[in-house]
Amino acid sequence: MSEKPADNPVYPPVGRCIYCGATRYSPTRLKLGDEHIIPEALDGKLVLPEASCFECERSINWFEHYCLTKTFGPMRYALGMRSKRPQNRPKTLPLELLIGENWVTKEVPIDWAPVMIFMPVFDPPEILAGGPPTRQNIYTAKFLHRELAPGDEFKLGEIFAATKGRSYKVSVDGIRFALQVAKIAHGYAFAERSGLECFNPVLTDTILRRPGATPLPYLIGGLQEIGPPSPENIEITLRRGITKFGVTWLVDIRLFPWIGAPTYRVVVSVENPPPALQLLAKGSAY
Numbered sequence: 001m002s003e004k005p006a007d008n009p010v011y012p013p014v015g016r017c018i019y020c021g022a023t024r025y026s027p028t029r030l031k032l033g034d035e036h037i038i039p040e041a042l043d044g045k046l047v048l049p050e051a052s053c054f055e056c057e058r059s060i061n062w063f064e065h066y067c068l069t070k071t072f073g074p075m076r077y078a079l080g081m082r083s084k085r086p087q088n089r090p091k092t093l094p095l096e097l098l099i100g101e102n103w104v105t106k107e108v109p110i111d112w113a114p115v116m117i118f119m120p121v122f123d124p125p126e127i128l129a130g131g132p133p134t135r136q137n138i139y140t141a142k143f144l145h146r147e148l149a150p151g152d153e154f155k156l157g158e159i160f161a162a163t164k165g166r167s168y169k170v171s172v173d174g175i176r177f178a179l180q181v182a183k184i185a186h187g188y189a190f191a192e193r194s195g196l197e198c199f200n201p202v203l204t205d206t207i208l209r210r211p212g213a214t215p216l217p218y219l220i221g222g223l224q225e226i227g228p229p230s231p232e233n234i235e236i237t238l239r240r241g242i243t244k245f246g247v248t249w250l251v252d253i254r255l256f257p258w259i260g261a262p263t264y265r266v267v268v269s270v271e272n273p274p275p276a277l278q279l280l281a282k283g284s285a286y
């Protein structure tokens, strides 16, 4: 499906944290938090009510805050995407300028700054090849790069007259990015779980970065080939597969396909988890 207001399903409240199984938000508050499947800051509209606890929200914040303010921040500010705290939105962005013989970081008003987006291009999740995990860390040598706004050369030149060149600070962290797409995939699969056969979620320990959790590249990855741009803001699709581990559910996610963004592919559920995933079966509430 594509995320559009017209097909904006309202899911029933879960009543348990979709990460740890807790049935209350915190020792002092009963009602669980609503889970935005795709962050509101990325204009996501799907909500899973009463589905997260305070501790898990705090854990998720480690990667989500970074992705939303650093990796996607300049793009969000330039495109006027939603913000929980618009008053905290930066007024300037750092730009490296070559002035004389020296590179100097200057804060440039946001309307003048060029806006770049970098998104990692991942290999497919290793589990789909049927073997055990071979890599501990997610690694990518390939990024999709787009310039979304060229910036105002005239104003920049007027203020920083001697500039001979410029470059950008790029803030993409492969681990945090992978966890962000895993969180979206898990939430979406959980929201749609009633329609899924053999739903046995496998990502919670990885998302919460619990000791001994499955290495990221085993379950989280993407497609190397990049599809043509499409007019949607977000595309998210649940796919049923059969692997040697039985019924295996995958979620494909494309954030901003209109810029020709990469597709991320995340394994959200495995019917008969292999040994590399069995810690989850013991440690997880689902």
Ligand SMILES: [Zn+2]
Residues within 6 Å of the ligand: 017, 018, 019, 020, 021, 022, 052, 053, 054, 055, 056, 057
């Ligand atoms: Zn929780």
